[in-house]
Amino acid sequence: MSGAVHRQRHGYKNGHQLLAGTVKLSRTDQDLVDRLSDISGPIRPGQLFEPYLTFYPLPSESYFVIAKTWQDRDAPRAGCVITQSVFLASEFWERGEGVRQAFAYLSKLTLDTESSLTDDDERDYRPLPSVGDERLPALVEALFLEDRKPIVVFDPRSSELITERLLLSLWPSARQSFAVCTFALGARKIGGRDFDLVFAPNEARSKFADWTGRRIESGASAAPARHRWTTQVVERIFLSEAPSLPLSSLPDVLQRGDRNDESVLRLSLLWEELSQRASSSKTAALGLLDILNSQNVRLAAAPQMKLVLDHAIGMAEVSTDAEDAWSFLTALSAKISPSELTLFSERLTDAAMTLTRRDPMGSTANVSALRTQNRDIPKSLLRGLGEGLATPELNVAASNSFQLSTDLMMALFAASPGFAHALLSPAALENTAYAADLAQEIAQSDSDRRRELRANILPCLSSPEAVDILKALLRTASPDDVLEAVETIARKTRFEESAFDAPLIEAAIDADALVAVRNLAIDYVDLSGADRFLLATLRAEEGDVLWLAALNNVDRRNALAKEFVDRLDQRDLMRLLRHTAARDELLAMLAEDPQTTASQLTRVLASANTSITRTAELGIAAWPWIGSSEREQLATRALERTMRDSKSADWPLTDRFFAVAAPSLSGRQLVQFASPATAPAPLVGHNIALLDSVKPVAKMVTPYLSELTERLVRRFDNLGPDAYVAWARLLSNADPREASTVHVAAATFEYAMQVTRFPASPLAAAAFPIFYRHLPTKKEVGLFWTEIDRRKSARRLLVDAFTDSKWPPADLILTAIEADITEKVVGLISRGYRAEAYVTQITNDAERLEPRLRKAVLKALQSEFDLDY
Structure with missing residues (x-):
């Protein structure tokens, strides 16, 4: 035999012992073979028995032993036997073909010789007859359908045939460990345990008095089967042409291959039974699903279940018992893992929709009842309920017949887009109490529920009445949630609903997603509402201006910048312009098209502390396009700074701006700006020259010459020749007949007399003739001398001033x-x-x-x- 690796022969020789063999075993293995090769109990005098078979694994699991034992009638003492033991490789014994070869081999093995068979001879199997024994059901139940215990069968009629059919039916792993003996006069043990199955004559019943396993007595009438699968298993093992256990209907994923056992058999039998019933019974489908779940098997591993469950859902869909249908669909959904429930979501939704449209009020009541029982209704069923209710004919929004609880309504909003559209139309939301209650319920929902609500409710919002609902939906929203909300609102309203701006922007700020929201909105190029929304997102902060400045669409960027400035109150604008980068970027954007942005540019220049030259440059650019009030505002701010803080390097540009802007101010303002007390003498001198350089300005300043003179005569630093010439020219332009002019001339002459070290001779030359002519007619002209002949004193002062100076x-x-x-x-x-x-x-x-x-x-x-x- 091709699987026979080694053999041993045992018999009597001064006791039962090993007579010959081709293998040397370990002590434990050999002791077991020596013991099991002998008969298991004493023989009565004159008792004869037919050869019997023994099958068992070695403790070391190195070989599986098949043995045939004969009664040795030639031995010098009674009760002796001869046993031929064959040691088979494990992989050979695992195969059903190996079992057939082993039995074929044993059937030809005689007491005196060893058969030498070719593989062809060994495969010339005899057909296996069926077994007729009324005790087979009890044997099957003990082996496969009940808790396993060692089994003894008394007085069997076909022990070898039963054994062969049984071994052929067993799974490979079970066959490897299964120990059986076809004739035993007492209990047989291996490795401390009883054989799985032994057959014994009735005479040996007393030897099994302490047997703790199952006993199948002889002559017992056929007892009713204790299990519904008994007959089926008996037929498969002992009556069919090819003995086997009924596992073929069980999905491969539930089988254990070579390691199948009794539990797998019972599972297979139950599976086959439920599979047959599933065509007409919804609960049978649930049973099949329970089997998969009990074995932690996913539906994907048993693809045939998809058809079974689809069929069961279809039966529920057409059922006239709505309560039973809803209960079944709920139970089915609960037994499917959330990840796999998506495979049936569409089917469950369709079934729920059909049930709802057939009986909307009944379906609503059934779902409400299930929820009160704490039954978890999956989203797919709720979606079907909601979509079924969301028909124009039902008009759920206007009907009080359905008595939807707040909790169920929120669940339907979260599950059903159609339900949300039906109950959140602009007309429905005109009921302010309804809208307020809904907003409150949304706000009190947890974050996961709000995320589901957002998905279905946001696409429905388009009217200002929905603003509180939008606020509630966006509560604690994540950055991604906010972006999705903005995009949804944009698609729905095209940003035309300004009432939604504030909730969206507040949510973006809370989620630190404002920049991302702007970047999303800027892509909506053709929507005027998008620009309004973008402007609403811009705050008086440096980062916001820098974001605006970085936009690639120059025209849109500058238009937004213009509107942005208009929206800022003066306080916010001043605060923003303290940031240098924001100030410079804002000016740069506005300066690109001063004709369009002149008003905004003027406002920023008038508010910003930008460089004097930059102010002058941009002021000149904006000047032609601004009105008188804006001109006055810009000129006031810019010229005050220029005439107080400018440097000589600035003057080429600032002088140009002065020539343009100064006429917009009053003469008094210009006098005050030109003569700041803290400014250095060169700057004040330059300012005085400027006043005289522009004819309209010189004319405006002349009426305020006394104020200018009063401010200038307090200074005793060198204003420079140009300043003195300009001062003198301004004085010369005044009306010498006016008393104020005479006083100015007197004060100017007095000042000149004190600064003879400076090139102030033009002052003396201009002032002296004016006041000198009035000395005879006016006793008090403000001079410091007291001589009676005031003209004489004046002349001497004049001559001394020139002769004693470098004038x-x-x-x-x-x-x-x-x-x-x-x-x-x-x-x-x-x-x-x-x-x-x-x-x-x-x-x-x-x-x-x-x-x-x-x-x-x-x-x-x-x-x-x-x-x-």
Whole structure:
């Protein structure tokens, strides 16, 4: 035999012992073979028995032993036997073909010889006859359908045939460990346990008095089967042509292959029974599902179940017993894992929708009852209920017949888009109490429920009455939730509902998703509402302006910047402009099209502390496009800073702005701006020159010359020649007949007398003639001298100021000519110290004058001095 690896022969030789063999076993294995090769009990005198078979595994599991034992009638003592033991490889014994070969081999094995068979001979199997024994049902029940215990069968009629059929039916793993003996005069043990099955003659019943296993007595009449599958198993094992256990209907995933056992058999029998009933019974389908769940088997591993469950759902769908149908669908859903329930979601929804449309009120009542029993209604069934209720004919929103509980209504909103659309139309939400109650319920829901509600309710919201519902839906929303909400609202309303702006923006801020929301909204290029929404997201914060400045669509960016500035109140704008980057970016955007943004640009310039030159540059650009009030605002802010803080490097640009902007202010403002007390002398001097450089400005300033003079005479630093010339020119433009002009001239002359170290001679030249003419007619002109002859004192002050300073000497003569006191002044010069030298200085200085003036100077001197001109 191809699977026979080794053999041993046992018999009597001074006792029962090993006579021959081809294998050396371990002590434990050999002791077992020595013991089991002997008969298991004493033989009565004269008792004869037929050869019997023994099958068992070795403790080491190295081999499986099949043995045939004969009664040794030639032995010198009674009760001796001869046993041929064959050691089979485990993998050979696992195969059913190996069992057939083993029995074929044993049937040809004789007492005296060993058959030497070829594989062809071994495969010439005899057909297996069926077994007729009324005790077979009891044997099957003991082996497979009840708790396993060792079994003894008394007085069997076909022990070898029963054994062969049984071994052929067993699973490979069970066959490897199954120990059986076809003739035993007492209990047989292996490794401390009883054989699984032994057959014994009636005479040996007393030897089994202490037997703790199952006993199947001889002559027993056929008892009724204790299990509904008994007959089926008996037929499969002992009556069919090919003995087997009924496992074929069981899905492969529930079988254990070579390791199947009695529990798998019982599972298979139950599966086959339920499968047959499932075509007409919904509960049978639930039973099949229970089997899978009890074995932790997923539906995907048993694809045939998809058809079974679909059929069961179909039976529920057409059932006239709505209560039973809803209960079944709920139970079915509960038995399917959430991940696999999606396979049936559409089918369950369709069934629930059909049931609801057939009996809407009954379906609602059934679902409500199931929920009160704490039965978990899956979303797919709730969706079907909601969609079934959401028909125009039912008009659930306007009907009080359905008596939906708040909890069930919220569940339907979360599960059914159609239900949400039916109950959340703009017309329905005009009921403010209904909308408020719904918003409150949503707000009190947990975050998972709100996420489900958002999915179905957001696409329904389009009217301002829904704003509180939107707020409730967005409570504690995550960044992704907020983005999804904004996108949904955008698709539904095209951002046309401004009432939704605030809830969406507040939720975005709370979720730290405001920038992401803006980035989403900016993609809606053609929607005017999108720009409104974007503007609503922009706050008076640096980051918001930087986001706006980074947009690629320049036209849209600048338009948004313009609107953004308009929306800011002055306080927020001032706070924003403290951030340098925000200020610069905002100005850059507005400056790209000053004609369009002139008003906003002016406001920012007037509020921002940007550089003086930048202010001047942008102010010039915006000036043609702004109104008078804006011009005044910009000019006030910019010129005040310019005339207080500018540097000489700024003047080329700031002077241009001054020429444009100064006429928008009053003369008094300009006087005040031009003469700040804290500004350095060069800047004040430049400012005075500016006042005179623009004719309209000079004209505006003249009425306020007294105020300007009052502010300037307090300074005793060098304002520079241009300033003194401008000051003098402003004084010259004033009406000399006005008392105020005379006072200004007197104050100016007095100031000039104190700053002879500076090039202030133009002041003296301009002021002296004005106030000098009024000395005879006015006793008090504000001078500090007290002589009675005030004119004489004035003349001397004038001459001393020129002769004692570096002032241009010719200007003294020109001043005298203007005051019509030439002779008196020349006389004072002639009587002075070093008169000739000073006259020389005058004549030399006169060379710079134009011919007419030079001639007048020289002519005036000739009255006292001999000059050749």
